[in-house]
Amino acid sequence: MSTTIDARGLSxxxxxxxxxDEIKKGSESEIVVLVxxxxxxxxxxxAAQSQxxxxxxxxxDGDGYRILIAKA
Structure with missing residues (x-):
């Protein structure tokens, strides 16, 4: 199961x-970040690699990117 963070439009x-925050709190093994x-x-x-x-x-992904992150 994965969780999605929609950070489009944020600087x-x-x-x-x-x-x-999601890496630290989440129990999901995969995180999808939209930027x-x-x-x-x-x-x-x-930042994900540093953790x-x-x-x-x-x-x-459209005008941006979909970043797939697997937690250790």
Whole structure:
């Protein structure tokens, strides 16, 4: 099962903070983060990896990106 964070339209650091909150509290093994800027894509990916998670994919999604994160 996965949980989805829709961070489109939010500027950094909001997408990162939402992602880190979900990593820390969530029991889901996969997190999907929707962002709409290259900066958010890079920052969310880096933040997830810093928490021991694996970014399993980054896919184009409309005008933004869908980041797939697997928790350790």
């Amino acid at each position: 950094c650091p909001q997408p990162v903070l939402l992602t880190l 709409d800027t290259d900066t958010s894509k890079e920052n969310v990916s880096r 021991g998670c694996t970014v399993t994919g980054v896919e184009p």
